[in-house]
Amino acid sequence: MTELVRIAPGALTIGRPLPWDVYDTDGNILLRQGYVIQTNSQLEQLFERGRFKPRKIERPQEEVFEDTRDRNPFADYPDLLHSLEATLNAITESDPSAQKRLLGLARMIERTCTESPDATLALVHLYSIGPVIHEQILFYAILCQFIGRQFGLEESRVAVLTAAALTANLALVPIADKLNASNTVLNDEQRSVIRKHPQRSIQALRAAGIDNKLLLTIIAQHHEQADGSGYPKGLSGTEIRPEAEILALAERYVAMITKRAYRQRMNVANARKLIANLADGKYRPAIPKALLQVLGEFPPGILVRLENNEVGVVTRRPVRARGPFVKAIFGPRGNRYSGTFERDTSEPDFGIQALEEPEIMPSMDFSLVWGFRS
Structure with a gap:
């Protein structure tokens, strides 16, 4: 043990x-x-x-850093975060294992998203209250997997996009949590670090022997905007890779639904409205549309109140005109159920009447709710 x-x-x-x-x-x-x-x-x-139980990953350097077990996103969550931290440290230290670690982690995330898409998407919403920087980066990679596929990128480009999402903010890792916990205005030095982070991340990747041209271009451009108002070069229109816009939108969505010291988190309904209005010259219209299609009206991991006044968590998106599906946690009178009951919200009695936004999320055994163990 x-x-x-x-x-x-x-x-x-x-x-x-x-x-x-x-x-x-x-x-x-x-x-x-x-x-x-x-x-x-x-x-x-x-x-x-x-x-x-701490995670111990002790593999010889010549191995590919990849885990081929069946994916349970909730059980895998600590390991994914640990692998991400180890990968970023390897890049920072120019470790010879860095590229293999990055490729292996990107493949693990791809398999997780492919095999358990609703549960993986739920991670983003269940842990979005106050995520640390490594959690945020993992969320960016998960969302890029889904948006990239919905947008129509081929497999090889989605893989590179995922690797870019995992490394684009490498230079911000040492200061990000401190910035998120601060409710004061950024000073000039902090603004400079933020504006320079794409190039500094690229420098670290190159020093570690990671020089994929598309990967580095995505990172270089992920703060550019189609109307020319972005940085560092003020690129516009088709000068910006669609992968860079997808990463930018993933980061923006996570920022919307994440609580910070200086502001409250936005609920999903308001975030969706804002995303719908983003085809205003800052993104290709098809990219915000792809994110909205991925999320659906009620994405997995959010709490809702049903027409019969039960409260539950969305576990699955709609399938063939049925759903979204909800596991009821509380009864109509506010009593906590001893188990959970699946509700098909396309049925009139179980339709969704509103988002539920308690001050503190109710406790759940995530693996059990999503059916990963008996």
């Missing part, structure tokens, strides 16, 4: 779902991934009593 490690202060946050299972000192599960810490006393108890 993997040795259990004490949870470090700062690793968990009130109001956010647990990113992994929590154990006691004897190895018994205390709380499942998806449990939401509600109070400071609960948080203190977890820091005192809780343990978790």
Whole structure:
């Protein structure tokens, strides 16, 4: 059994779902991934009593850094984040394994999105309350997979786009979490770092032996805008690769639905309206349209209230005029169900009447809700 490690202060946050299972000192599960810490006393108890299983990836450098197990996005979430951190560190350190790590991680994300698309898309919404920079980067890569395919990019271009999404913000990693936690206006030095981050990320990639031309072009252009108002070169129109616009839109959507110290998160309905208005000269019209098609009106991972007053989480997007599908968590009187009940919202009794936006998300066993274990 993997040795259990004490949870470090700062690793968990009130109001956010647990990113992994929590154990006691004897190895018994205390709380499942998806449990939401509600109070400071609960948080203190977890820091005192809780343990978790650290990820250990010890592979010879000549191997391709790729995992071929069946994909459960929730169980894989900590490993994907760990692999991402290791990959970015390898690039920063110009490690010979960097390119293999990047390619392997991009393929893992591709398989996860392909095999379990609704659950993978749910990750973006379930963990969007206050994600750290590595989580944000993972969300960018997931969204780029879906948008790129919906837009009609061939497989090879989607693969390069995913790798670009994983590395475009490499130069921002050391400061991003601090910036997101600050409610003060950016100073000149911080603005300069932000504007220079595409080129600095490219320099790190080249130093690590990663020089795919399309990859570096996507990164260089992902803050350009079709109307010429972007940076660093003020490119416009078709001078900008569609892959760069897809990455830019993925980043923008995550920013919309993410809580920051200086603003509240936007609900999905308002984010969708804003995206629908983005074909205003800043993007190719087909790219915002592709994102809206990927999300649907009610994307997986959001909470909704049904016509019968049950509250549940959207688990699957519509299929052949049925759905979206919801797992009911609370009964009409607000009572918490002991299990969950699937509802087809295309049926009148279970239609969606509104988004549900509680101050703190209810706890859920994500793997169980999405049917990954009995």
